Amino acid sequence: ASPYEGNVGVINISITGYTGSEESGDEAPAGCPIYMQEAIDELKASGWNVVVSAGNNYGEQARDYSPANCDGVISVAALESSGDKANFSNQGEVSVAAHGTSLVSSCDENSDAYCLFSGTSAASPFVAGIMAMVKQHTNIEAETLDILTKATASKANFGPECQGKGCGNGLVNAKALLEAAVKNDAGELNTISFALNEGDDCDAAWFMDHFGGVARLCEMYSVKFVGGFDQDDAVYRLISAPEGVDMSDSANQTLLGEFEKGHVMLQDLQIEGNKFGMQICSDGQCGEVFEMNISGAESENQPVACQ
Numbered sequence: 277a278s279p280y281e282g283n284v285g286v287i288n289i290s291i292t293g294y295t296g297s298e299e300s301g302d303e304a305p306a307g308c309p310i311y312m313q314e315a316i317d318e319l320k321a322s323g324w325n326v327v328v329s330a331g332n333n334y335g336e337q338a339r340d341y342s343p344a345n346c347d348g349v350i351s352v353a354a355l356e357s358s359g360d361k362a363n364f365s366n367q368g369e370v371s372v373a374a375h376g377t378s379l380v381s382s383c384d385e386n387s388d389a390y391c392l393f394s395g396t397s398a399a400s401p402f403v404a405g406i407m408a409m410v411k412q413h414t415n416i417e418a419e420t421l422d423i424l425t426k427a428t429a430s431k432a433n434f435g436p437e438c439q440g441k442g443c444g445n446g447l448v449n450a451k452a453l454l455e456a457a458v459k460n461d462a463g464e465l466n467t468i469s470f471a472l473n474e475g476d477d478c479d480a481a482w483f484m485d486h487f488g489g490v491a492r493l494c495e496m497y498s499v500k501f502v503g504g505f506d507q508d509d510a511v512y513r514l515i516s517a518p519e520g521v522d523m524s525d526s527a528n529q530t531l532l533g534e535f536e537k538g539h540v541m542l543q544d545l546q547i548e549g550n551k552f553g554m555q556i557c558s559d560g561q562c563g564e565v566f567e568m569n570i571s572g573a574e575s576e577n578q579p580v581a582c583q
Contacts, residue, residue: 284323285411286326286327286405286407286411287319287325287327287404288328289328289349290329290395290396290398290400291329291397292330292331292344292366292396293342294333294341295342297339299339300337307342308342308343308345312343313347316346316347316349323417323418324418325350325404325418325421326349327401327404327407328343328346328349328350328351328352328400329344329395329397330353330365330370332365332397333364334364335363335365335366337366337367337369338370341366344366344370349371350371350372350425351369351370351371351400352373353370353396353399353438353444354375354395355377355443356435357375357377359433359434359438360435361435361438362394365396365399365443366396368442369442370444371425371426372426372429372445373429373438373443374402375399376394377398378392378393379393379394379398403425406450409454415461416457416461420465423556424457424460424502427503427505427538428453428455428503428505429446429448431446433447456503463569464503464569465503465569466500466502466569467498467499467570468497468500468568468570469497469498469572469573469577470498470577470582471493471496471498472579473572474498495543496543497573499514499540499542499568500538500539501514501535501556504539506537506538507556511535511536511557512534512537512538512556512557513554513556514531514534514542514552514554514568515529515531516532516545516546516552517529518551523553523567524565529565532552534557545573547570548575551567
């Protein structure tokens with residue numbers, strides 16, 4: 277019997293092995309082994325999040341190492357305390373990064389002493405632990421948690437090694453991730469609302485007095501994807517569909533635009549009689565449709581300055 281008790285959570289895998297890739301130049305590149313990908317797919321289908329280390333091969337490409345090159349995982353590079361890539365960490369196509377050098381840890385089961393531990397195998401449990409905490413305290417689904425972990429990561433403190441060679445979407449940000457997950461629970465993650473309602477009534481009146489005749493501000497909508505976070509190498513796709521139909525069916529969708537920014541201002545959206553959705557697309561592939569919360573764009577919430 278399994279000793280595991282509790283709800284579906286997060287699995288950390290702190291191992292890597294060379295398997296090659298299409299880009300590695302091997303005669304018979306394998307990529308993620310079939311048996312490993314099938315196991316990960318089974319876990320993902322059951323609602324688990326899978327976090328893996330990028331590998332400690334001194335700057336080699338993470339895409340050549342499994343399970344970091346498997347689909348559906350959050351792969352983690354290691355950072356120095358300075359915020360730059362640790363010299364041992366693999367790089368390139370990784371999801372996020374976390375601190376991974378000189379961490380204080382227990383030595384072994386026969387010792388009460390503490391040792392210093394470095395490696396991407398130290399960085400990935402940081403990310404897994406943060407994701408597990410967020411999953412424990414919110415109602416977030418596994419796919420959304422993966423998306424938000426990458427979207428809320430920050431490159432603000434990345435050094436030149438990370439900037440030039442790739443350490444993923446950024447340093448994992450526990451506070452921003454939890455805040456985004458709470459917004460997701462409240463239906464406030466993907467939203468369309470009247471732009472003028474983002475300030476107070478006085479702000480709205482001032483904008484109307486000075487710019488209303490030129491910019492049609494009462495018809496301006498604030499559209500936020502994933503809480504307004506930008507994502508590297510991904511675009512947000514905004515679609516609409518008539519109320520009462522299946523929006524996940526492409527035959528019912530009207531494409532309204534594709535955007536690199538997580539927060540955009542749009543005009544001429546037909547709110548009444550329609551529902552709206554968004555997809556995150558990367559390398560020509562788009563994920564599932566997430567419905568937008570449009571309550572802030574409905575007529576009863578029209579800005580006071582426009583009434």
